[in-house]
Each structure stands twice: as structure tokens, then as C-alpha cells.
Amino acid sequence: VYVVPEQENPDPNFTTLDYPNPEDPKAFTYALRLAKEKDADIVLATDPDADRLGVYAKDTKTGEYVAFTGNMSGMLIAEYILREKTATGAMPENPALVTTIVTTNMTKPITEAYGVKLIEVLTGFKFIGEQIKLFEQTGSNNYVFGLEESYGCLAGTHARDKDAIVAVMCLCEVAAYCKKHNMTLWDMMVSMYEKYGYFKETQYT
Numbered sequence: 001v002y003v004v005p006e007q008e009n010p011d012p013n014f015t016t017l018d019y020p021n022p023e024d025p026k027a028f029t030y031a032l033r034l035a036k037e038k039d040a041d042i043v044l045a046t047d048p049d050a051d052r053l054g055v056y057a058k059d060t061k062t063g064e065y066v067a068f069t070g071n072m073s074g075m076l077i078a079e080y081i082l083r084e085k086t087a088t089g090a091m092p093e094n095p096a097l098v099t100t101i102v103t104t105n106m107t108k109p110i111t112e113a114y115g116v117k118l119i120e121v122l123t124g125f126k127f128i129g130e131q132i133k134l135f136e137q138t139g140s141n142n143y144v145f146g147l148e149e150s151y152g153c154l155a156g157t158h159a160r161d162k163d164a165i166v167a168v169m170c171l172c173e174v175a176a177y178c179k180k181h182n183m184t185l186w187d188m189m190v191s192m193y194e195k196y197g198y199f200k201e202t203q204y205t
Helices: 025-038 070-088 107-114 125-138 164-180 185-196
Strands: 042-046 053-059 064-068 095-100 117-121 142-148 152-154
Touching: 025 042, 025 053, 025 064, 042 164, 053 070, 053 164, 053 185, 064 070, 064 185, 070 095, 070 107, 070 142, 070 152, 070 164, 070 185, 095 107, 095 125, 107 117, 107 185, 117 125, 125 142, 125 152, 152 164, 164 185
Parallel strands: 095 117, 095 142
Antiparallel strands: 042 053, 053 064, 142 152
């Protein structure tokens, strides 16, 4: 694990960045430079309040680092969690994955493949958190994962908002799984496209 030296200490003025947003490729300038120097497999960055995660992963075929959207990184974590819970017998009864109406439709074939209920809520992670509370009150479902397209997700019920710290841990576990099986995160993403279909995404304002 390598930490960007210029960014490892608290800096409330964010002097190395124009805007500390993990959705902005310019926020990765220093990190990508270090990644190329160290031949890193993945590059991770959160926003200052650690609720959104930005991801780059190396494409070994081209040697370039590929940017992952929030939809892509969320789907990697979702696939890994659902697959591992199923394989180990840890999937709870009446499992549910919660997402928002503007998040990728890849959630549909993934949840169908693992027999998980898909619940779509309005835009805003507070509505995903609300579903966790409703599940606990009614016992209707068990929350297994939640995500939105804007680089936020929540693995676990310890919080009611997106959590990039746990997302980093999950993404590193996915990357370790890929490494063990001679894949990269990008290879896994491509295999998911081949399995579930390609889903185009764009933003409108």
C-alpha cells in the first residue's frame, strides 16, 4: 500500500487539488503518477468526508489505468458480496439490495442471478438508509448491499449513509480475489459485462 506523500497529511485547503472530488479525474493526478511509478494494481481515493470512493484499475493489456464510474465500482462490490454470501451459505433469508432510480440497470440481472430482491428508491442515499430501518421494523427483508451512481455505497447496516471507508475495504478484497485468480478489476468488470450485458450510462443536468 502506497500513500501519496504530498497528500498524506491533513490539509484543509487541499492545496494539491482544484477540487477534492473523487469523481473528478484531476483529483487523481498525484495518485496516478505514483501508481505508474510503483506499478500499482488499483488506485483509490475518497472525498474529504469519506463517503464516496473513486477507483482506477490497471488494464494489463494496455498498461493504462482505467477510471471506474460509481456504477462500475458499486457493481463489482455487489457481485462479489452476493457471490461470496451465496457460495459460503451466508446469504440471509429474504435478502435485498437497495439502489436508486438513477443507478445502473445492471443491478437487475445481478440480483436475479442470486435470488436477491431489488428495491429501487428515489435519488439520495437517505432513502437507502430508510429502507434498512423499514427492514428492521417489519422483518420483511434483510439488507445485503446498497449503492447509488454517485460513487457511494454501503456494505453493512452499521450506518445509514454511504461509507467509503468500508467501500475501500470491500474493493481491496475484490482486488485481492482478482489477483489470486490472475485477473484485474478491469478483467472482472469485462466478465460481468459479458455475463449480464453492457449498460450504457451518461449524466444529464
